[in-house]
Amino acid sequence: MLDLCLLGTGGMTPMPKRWLTSLMLRCEGSDILVDCGEGTQIAMKEVGWSPKSIDIMCFTHMHGDHISGLPGMLLNMANADRTDPVIMIGPKGLYNVTKSLCCIAPGLPFELRFIELDQATEEYKLGPYVISCYKVSHSVPCYGYSFTVPRKGRFDAEKAKELGIPLAYWSRLQKGEVITDMDLKKTFRPEMVMGPDRKGLKVTYATDSRPTDSIVRAAADADVFICEGMYGEPGSEGKAREYRHMTMQEAAAMAAKAEPNPKELIFTHYSPSMIWPKDYIEDVRSIFPASFCGKDGLMKTLDYTEEE
């Protein structure tokens, strides 16, 4: 199971009733925060999620509206008695920016470990997650992320019985252990009883960017594709191009192009000038039907489907 929450959906500047764009993921007690603008810690308090279990922070880029809340968040985590290290992932320069901002958060009781991205794509296995980082196209170096929770193949109990594998070994084999039994003089391997890996859960995230092939590739087969929809009104493509952002329609076109399509597209990072993104959702659905307007505090729980 994977919980996600859109803590905020605003771009550029925080507004009354619209927090800055941020996503939080929870899985097996290990949480990920994606971007942390001014006020994100308050948005987190509003939805009642705790900052203590944030093991990983991912930053799309280092513009103020995506990272200005970092020192407050770290102080908040310290107040919540966190002592475990936090892994910080973001474009090259993240360490220096963090160090600068943290002049007002001295003496944190936990370590920050940095992964600075500079390749077109990079992948990290961290806790229950596989995090795929991919370069997008903004006015400064910027990355999108796919978060996957992999799922092992089906355990074949009939085959385990056939092979005479003692019951005590079954769960260890399911966890991937190779077991040699000295009495039986046999070695049991997971692949003897485990089917091929099944489809896991996948959330793809992209903001702030022009449309790119890298986003289309990342969005393929996602359970949820969360994407910037900075503008929606007719004629806003020029503005989107000028500021290196994208329209809801451009995001929908990427979802439609991704093969297989993501199950759904959820918009975030709205321009302060766009008060009611829903005004444009019908137009957007003519491009990609499973499009939805995200809003602050939107939560979803993703689970494996029964039949798989």
Next chain:
Amino acid sequence: MLDLCLLGTGGMTPMPKRWLTSLMLRCEGSDILVDCGEGTQIAMKEVGWSPKSIDIMCFTHMHGDHISGLPGMLLNMANADRTDPVIMIGPKGLYNVTKSLCCIAPGLPFELRFIELDQATEEYKLGPYVISCYKVSHSVPCYGYSFTVPRKGRFDAEKAKELGIPLAYWSRLQKGEVITDMDLKKTFRPEMVMGPDRKGLKVTYATDSRPTDSIVRAAADADVFICEGMYGEPGSEGKAREYRHMTMQEAAAMAAKAEPNPKELIFTHYSPSMIWPKDYIEDVRSIFPASFCGKDGLMKTLDYTEEE
């Protein structure tokens, strides 16, 4: 006339429905912001005040909850097309902290000019204000401020007529000009027609601190004395001492001791643990009757009283 607004009244950490402690003053189109924690720019948008006219920012000290919103606020002022310089006042080190935090606010279209405080008291005349800075007692260097809008003496029209001062000079004399008339072969000085300076408007501000004589002196004769009331519940003095803060009762005792008393005491900087400061106001009023609980968005307009 002097407008004031408590943009926020929370201490330590921003909370849903309670912004971090911040005060804004407006007088003759020149505004002062005192402290700027995470979210202060949103609080300002909520009350509908503009950041464009902030000519002066005063910082009590450099703890995160008092300065973490600075880069966002400066970006906000840039978005509002400010180009005039901003005077930054605060304890020694303010320049370095600002420089560090502003790594995410590059290329501001206005200059920041710094006044770093290190004396027990310092006074600056800036625009319509006289700003008196006084050291208080916290865990790090910390200053309180009195903001005074001075008021000139009364203009004596009868005397001006008696002295044969041409009508055209009256307003210039009221503004403090010395005028020599070559035809009349006379020099007219303001003191010929102006009475002694009258009482101006005074707002005194103090947070975060233990009670000090400097605060008592500063609060004397204030129209409004805004002071930290971190705790209110019986038995909280020990906690206040330990964390170098003060209780509502200690603040009230200072107001009562100030000679002449301030007209009113308004509390701010509540601990997140204190949900309803009003629970303690009756107790506090037994110490200083004109005590009031500040709350986010509280506005007051101070004006000269008629009879003065």
